[in-house]
Amino acid sequence: MDAVIQTYQLMKKFKNETVLKPLDFTLKKGEICALIGKNGAGKSTFFKILAGQQMPSSGEIHLFGKSGRELEKAKRRIAFMVETPAFFPDFTAVQNLEYFRIQRGIVDKRRVYEVLEIVGLKQEKKKRFRDYSMGMKQRLGIALCLLGNPDCLVLDEPINGLDVEGIMEIRQLLKKLNQENQITILISSHILTELNLLANRFVFIKNGVIVEDLSKVLLEEKSKKQILITVDDSAKAVQLLERANADIQLKVLPDHEIAIQNHVENSGKLNRLLVENGVMVKQFSIKTLDLEEYFLGLVGGDQHD
Template sequence: MADYVIKTNQLSKIYSKNKVVNSVNMHVERGKIYGLLGKNGAGKTTTMCMLLNLTYPSSGEIFLFGKNPKKHSDEIYSKIGSIIETPGFYENLTAYENLKIISKIRGDFDPYTINSVLKMVNLDQHGSKQFKDFSLGMKQRLGIAAAIMHSPELLILDEPINGLDPFGIKEIRDLLKRLSREFGITILISSHILSEIENIADVIGFMDDGVLIEEISKEDLHDRLNKFVEFEVSDIDLALNIFKVLELKENEDFTVSGSTIYLYTHLSLRDKFNALFVNAGIDVGKVNLCEENLEEFFTRFVSNN
């Protein structure tokens, strides 16, 4: 039986008669990275705010670590770290000094712990640098350091890679994977950057217009991505005549763009099709077996639901 750190039942939120989260049934398994994927305005942040008790559900149930947070608030939320919106720190203080203030407010100040988390997020080499001089990636990593300083079991992160350059995105990606794999932290991360969710998540929840359409494991996702064969040919008209003789239908079995044919059916016969082209005197510059990316899948998936 699955051990769910987060489970919701028909979770909904209504603002001024507008249902921004609509009957969401979410299942986040312990030790996994769960990517909540959706366009801006899909309801991701509102869902996370309800999980963190920052806003109240209009209806539905939330269970965290198998318990009702209304009845076990102190126990549950002490085991959660989060970043919702941009973390706020003192501009003229160093990373250590900022974390020291946070830990003293919590009542758990420990220099060893602070130095350990700074090393974990690769900020231990910037001891004298003030926060105002940090790159955006460094600021996000400090936010994560603050969120994990009390050794949480669950990390909830809303758009932590938004606005980062490719190097900063890689830093955050590698850090989150390490937190999950080495320290067993369960991570719920939202993003509208599809490629990054695909790179990091074990399970992806597809959200659109307040609805959690489906939760798909990465393994199942790749089985469901459309595959196709790309033929780049020297004589497109002759190649299409061959397809017509074989009774392949345009827009059903294949599509055409310039001198390239995209075949979506009979993929196992691609070598035979290639041989037919060559025997007909057609030069074949490219034969590729391809797979749609997550963005293409998401667009198709949402439009069909």
């Protein structure tokens, strides 16, 4: 397994409050992993510790298999956007990136233009930063991350405050970086629906604890449509449904309610089958499991970072 980031029992305390409980986490090479939780769940604290902006109270971090004295060198292979980068408002994109290129000791002057092209700002290179839209500012932030040719990006809430178009642009950019440049991405947000279109792994955090870790496939399993039927005789209804459809997947719920996980496209036929065979159908509905609701329940709470 190619592990990019590994944490072992990572913990952070502020005075009497434990913001991160002992956390074991592994980010594998090639993943786009979404860290999801409400504000104050511990996402930003975790990212700041990874970036070296805060020290953990206890625990260990390994980057690309390196730890201890080798950690600082390994950290150069990761670019962090944990807080909004402080760009000069009167500078153009080129001037801003040129400043950071010199500051960071990056020799290749062409890299500034390369990263602007990657993030789609090549045409806007003469516009002053203060005239940028929020989406353009975020893309310039990602361009800054890419200056040093990183193998991994760690992005804290990069789509926060963006409009629909801006969110779509960032999503397409991150997918491109992952697929074409083989950059591993760890991204945090509380906007599950958007991350569902981007990530291939979903880690949910609440009160500094990972409460769920799902692959894309498992997440989609949880969001499938299902048929809900309330009848007068659930035993008879189940018998009829199973006899007519050998592959039917159903669950009998309390109060004579039946949940059917497949055959959603044949809902009309199933309803008719029951009615024609003397089963009284009191309620019949098709419901998509609400992921947002499910996971808000999972990561809910009113904490503060």
